[in-house]
Amino acid sequence: MVTGDEAFRIISKMLDGCTQRHKVIAANLANAETPGYKRSEVCFEDQLAEAIDAGSPDDVQAVDFEIVQTQGLAERADGNNVDFGRELGEMTRNTLTFSTLAQISAMRIQRLREAIGG
Numbered sequence: 001m002v003t004g005d006e007a008f009r010i011i012s013k014m015l016d017g018c019t020q021r022h023k024v025i026a027a028n029l030a031n032a033e034t035p036g037y038k039r040s041e042v043c044f045e046d047q048l049a050e051a052i053d054a055g056s057p058d059d060v061q062a063v064d065f066e067i068v069q070t071q072g073l074a075e076r077a078d079g080n081n082v083d084f085g086r087e088l089g090e091m092t093r094n095t096l097t098f099s100t101l102a103q104i105s106a107m108r109i110q111r112l113r114e115a116i117g118g
Contacts, residue, residue: 009060010052011105017044018098020065025091028082035078039070039087 021042031037043066051059073081 006057006060008105008108009057010048011101011108013048013060013063015098015101015105017042017048017063017065018094018101020044020067021094022091022098024067025087025094029084029087029091032080032082032084032087035080037080037082039073039082040067041070042067 024040024042028039044063047066048060048063051063070081073083075081
């Protein structure tokens, strides 16, 4: 069972992952016309799920944000495999995820303040 403190650590780690993913997507967009550039992505959800299942707060904190080149995408003649539309979609999805997590975090903090204040 995940306690309130552990849930906050998980949300915090997910926010960090979304921030890292945003930077990588921005780099992909910035290099969409760079010959030979290969799309990268951030992978952490599976590792985070395993850490949560293990039930140790230290495992959650140890989750690493792995940046890998995306395999299996079609390349243009110049060797670049970035699809601008795909990146914009990923950016939108990541932004929505981040915003949702930030709102959940803010609500949790507000409830704590209310509990402390009376």
